[in-house]
Amino acid sequence: MSKFSLWSVIQNGLNRQQGWQRQWRDPDPREKYDVVIVGAGLHGLATAYYLAKNHYVRNVAVLEKGWLGGGNAGRNTTIIRSNYMMPGNRQFYEHSLKLWEGLSHELNYNVMFSQRHHVTLLHSPAARDGAARRYNTMKLTDSDAEMWDLPTLRKEIPHLNYDNARFPIIGAAVQRRAGNARHDAVAWGYARGADGLGVDIIQNCEVTGVVRENGKVMGLKTTRGEIGAGKVGLAVAGNTSRLWQMAGLGNLPIETHKLQAFVSEPIKPLLDHVVVFGVGGAHFYISQSDKGGMVFGGDLDWYKSYAQRGNLPVVQDVCECATSILPCLGRVRLLRHWSGLMDMSMDGSPFICKTPVENLYLNAGWNYGGFKASPASGWYFADLIANNRAHETVGHFTLDRFRKGVIIDERGAGPDPKLHG
């Protein structure tokens, strides 16, 4: 694997770009691997990378039914933050943020993590108190957090709607280290990194069955033949239930819902922060990509769906939110909207855990949090698979937490998957 650097870019510029090689191989599947990860999304690829890098497990395959990074890796609004407060989530997302901070160097791939501040607008004293609990918890657990009063906010982002907002803005809760990144680059960076460490990434290879013997998984049936596996890790958010049922394991505390994302035509820099608000039943987040597109999103489409296309009411709602907070956006045009499939869990929190089958491991239930979680998700999932025991941080990311009554419900919305957007 050739190293990427300013020097290599100049060299290849002089060389008509002839010196670049494939960023990852396109291998045929071998007969058997020590570990097979299903799903070459961000989580699957990161898992393979950390298995090879941290645990020296290198006889690893990642199977992908389509093309790597073709699912939610490319269907998100690229926001990275760690403003979670529930035990487990707090430590997990903080670790993830720390991994993000070093990720470009770690992978030798510019994932363009821009720590441009995550600004949650506050509209009422009650909302401020709620945010204070969250941001105080962050601060006491070695993260960064601050509250901006109205004058500070106005100075930082002068063109928000301070004049005639239905829900007047009274300030903001801010995480400076948070921001956004280039989503595709993360998938490609992990793919190239894992491939460089010997991992086989096998695309266009759909899992069609799980081979079980004596309660153990022996391998997977795929459209490219049967592949033996010492251990199998599932990282197929959106389709977790299908794989789970393929393994004969019944129901899961997960429903598949769709979430839309929106991008505008490219414009010169208009917004230098990630801005978020949630009030009056609305939920909205926006930032500007480096290319200039305003990237934004809101709530789920509210009904369960496996169709990767969104519907009009949410388009309308999200545009109402956009112009309510940034009235100048009225004349900016929506370029594209699309939707991705979310593993919505019953409490809005994920699973990184063992399963009832001895050598089968589950990584699922990412709700809205999947993109920002991907480095840590890979890190802890690799740790779980390599050591066959869960790290303390993800100790509650188990399927039996509902049976035990462990509450990791950041929104307090209760056991209804659609409410955890």
Add this chain to the structure above:
Amino acid sequence: MLRIACPFCGLRDHSEFAYGGDATVVYPALDAGEDAWHDAVFMRENVRGVQLETWHHVNGCRMWLIVERDTLTHEIVSVRPAHPEWANAITTETSLKGDT
């Protein structure tokens, strides 16, 4: 936009309704044990294809409906009131076609 043929109100935009959830879940008796309640409250089949689901016509007649819908194509196969007495009271024809 999904268009749901409410048996009481006719064909309406789905934005008038609130999605409920899996209509095949059978809730156990109130004094049933934790296991039965755990399964009913937390575990889902998460069907990819035609499923029975509840919708609440919350900005309409406020009736809870059982909708048979394909989660992959969004095609709606049938709609009926969740309450069997209401279902009986409505002719099959109206429940399927709605009043446009």
Add this chain to the structure above:
Amino acid sequence: MKSRRLEQGGRIDRTKPIGFAWDGKSLNGYQGDTLASALMASGQQILGRSFKYHRPRGIMSAGVEESGALVTIGKDSGAEPNIKATTQELFEGLEGFGQNAWPSVRYDLGAFNSLFSRFFAAGFYYKTFMGPKALFGRGTGFWMFCERLIRQAAGMGKASREPDPDCYDHAHAHCDVLVVGGGPAGLSAATTAARAGLDVLLVEQDFELGGDLLNQPESANRQRKKLIADAQGQGVRVMTRTTAFGLYDHGVAGLVERVGDHLPGISQNLPRQRFWIVRSSHIILATGAIERQIAFGNNDRPGVMTASAGRSYLNRFGILPGERIVIATNNDSAYQTATELEDAGAVVSLIDARENVDSELIGLLGGSNISLRIRAAPLSVKGMRCIKALEYTTATSQGWEHGGVEDCDLLLVSGGWSPVVNLLSHLGYKPVWNREQACFVAPETDSTVFMAGSSAAIWNHEDCLISGQSVGAGVSKLLGCSVRQKKAPKAGGWVGPIKPVYEVAVKGRQLKSLVDPQHDVTTDDIRLAHREGFVSVEHLKRYTTLGMATDGGKVGNVIGLALMAEALGKDIPDVGTTTFRPPYTPVSIGALRGRNVGEHFRPLRRTPMHDWNLEHGATMTMAGLWHRPWYFAQQDEGIEQAYIREAATVRETVGLCDVTSLGKIAIQGPDATEFLNRVYTNPFAKLPIGKARYGIMLRDDGIVMDDGTTWRFSETEYFMTTTTAHAAKVMAWLEELLQTRWQDLKVHVASVSEQWAGCAVAGPKSREVLMASLDNEDVLSNENLPFMGVVETQMVGGIPCRIARISFSGELAYEVYVPSDYGVSMMGLLWGQAKIVGGCLYGLEALGALRIEKGHVTGAELDGRVTIEDAGLGKMASPNKSYIGKSLKNRPELVREDRPRLVGIKPKDRSKTFHAGAILCKQDQVSGMGEGWVTAVTHSPALGHWIGLGFIAGGHEAWKDTTAIVADPLRKEDVAVEIVSPHMFDPTGERMHV
């Protein structure tokens, strides 16, 4: 390009000149012009600069696929960037500006970038800008430094930061058949369906109907008029300037109608645009086809455009777009254009990439001076700022070879046609490759969406008409009309087949051949993507940004796919297909939001006493969608003085508080008692008539959902109140239980929140005040209405009312409800009496102070993670009956002794204050996740110092004699506190029972 307006011809009205400005320069056009045609007629060539290399760009097309003439219209708050000049109607006073350039698009210093273009290949930014590891370690600082510069360079036009001054509307329509596209196929389809008796809506994005007929010579106009007259005669509803931008489920389409974009100034009476939601039963897409480019050297120079665009500017806009014109084609469609341009006075030569050209086409050129070269294709455009000459190739058995150079000022290219299947793609259909016609076509669809005309790859005008009739008749049949249906024509219609040509290159020649001109994606970029393994369409798109520009891939996708197929040695369908996402063309965010913006973003709920409260000095606050009185300041009081005074007054005399926003539900039926008994944790089976009871309801998972009081009026009739926040949720929940779970229960529930206005009357003098406001004061005596008693009676003047003696404040108190229309009268009566005894009006802040003193919970405590035990209300969970949530509330983690429990909080130093949202920590460990948190804080007038409520591990018993720290790093204030019982004032409740 020496373009000029012709003396005659075209659909412009030369009697109506229109003045406009381009980059500050005054120019003229005519009614019927687009900005692009007016600029072309004025001889303007460089109208834009490309995204990355700032290459000069001119007009490339005459439609929505435009990727060159992207301009900004208007200025200041009315500035709209990235407008395709080819679709912008000219209007008096229009101000257009070049964008993405400095100082101007004609002389742009950014073009400096193109000197380094060899380093800026696809994806170069993923490989650098990380900063040397030694210097920058792990951080993101170096990237963020570079990012600032990159962001400035990227983007296209500049959007205003001022609020958009225009308004927008939403509108709705229903129809049997929606026809998208007002060309021959669309018009004939619409007419056919309407003739069959169907309700047909036809939408056209252009400002004129006719589609390709508009681009044909004057002689075609008769047929155009007839088609339109037929459609109108049959009652087809027609909308022009309206784009169907997206298709959604179940026959729903999103349209945007440009109502005012062609009118000068900002209208006070018209919306700028209207967003339509159309609900149709069937949809016919007669969306036409878009002509493709071919990739060759400098194919983006001003003076290179599609052949059909050349025809459009000639025939529709009366412009001779060039004097020496070369037309390069690989199909039949450009021949007619050649003769028309020659007739108009240009010197025209044709080069055709095909080996053979049908004699019929050659016959078409007969009698003209048009030179025709076959087996020839464009290789490279000469000229730095605009085209000066074309170097062409000839085909040999070895591939393309240098052919010659021909001077020209305009190059028209036809690389084939792409049917517009974009809308179908929105519904999840994947277009399929038609090898014969060298284009993607629609796959078989279900029986609700159909393609007609050239969007079904039918190239021949007559066949398009038949196609429209056939599809129109087919749809009519499906909808139950009896009509005769002609056989649908097959795809195709040219006399000679197309020869697929996507790129023209000669070995050893380095060319800058654009595939997606808007994003500067070159053929080399496609090959680089291939070399680096980005071979699937999805990877190719994302790595090179091919098809991600504002034309949505209309220009470049097919060429990019073809080049990747070639690199892989595969066929195009084996590489993939193109997926188009909505919208078809970009849509203003303003149109999509309509009027729901600013203060109208969400509905505002006001109580019937809203104005009365304001008149009496209320300052309002938000409570969900409601406005509720926050405090009633006297003279120069601030909020703090006001609420402390109000709370103190309630404890001393009496206070009145508007509580209308509470949810109110009528529950009736023979099984109402049983129903409530199952919903609430505490027993309701034996609640006597004329009594109210405080109740807690849990969710299925055993967590507290809501609390409130329920009043019993008869054997079968109850009145439930809920919290303001959960009113709608509880109502839906009760309906769900009755309709889906407990179908045997005979109970009706109805929301009566809007029917009743409510007022809390609280304080030692409340009975006195309320008695004086009633017709019959006896009903209120302690004997007749004891604590938790309920009565229906009349206020003075015969106002019907219902009263419960319940207390949130801990004082002797009542909640009084009257029909909403009497709300103001009720307040008048009560306030008249309250004033006499020195009472006050109080708002939410004082309400909060009173309830915190008493340890009563609200939404701040019941945050969806709290059990009934956590909230200190465990006594209300009946062990003797079954209720919702009973089973799961006993899960092991939920019954642990060390769970955070509701407690009261008092500062050790009574002069100190603290804040809600602070974290409760052990004295020796002010870090980590903490032991609990503070939910609410108030100054307690009764206790004379600040107090709070919160949750802490183990509850107050576990913290007896142990100091805790309220840690508030955000507000930089840590305070030592003692943890006490949440019932900090009158814990035995004596005051309520007097």
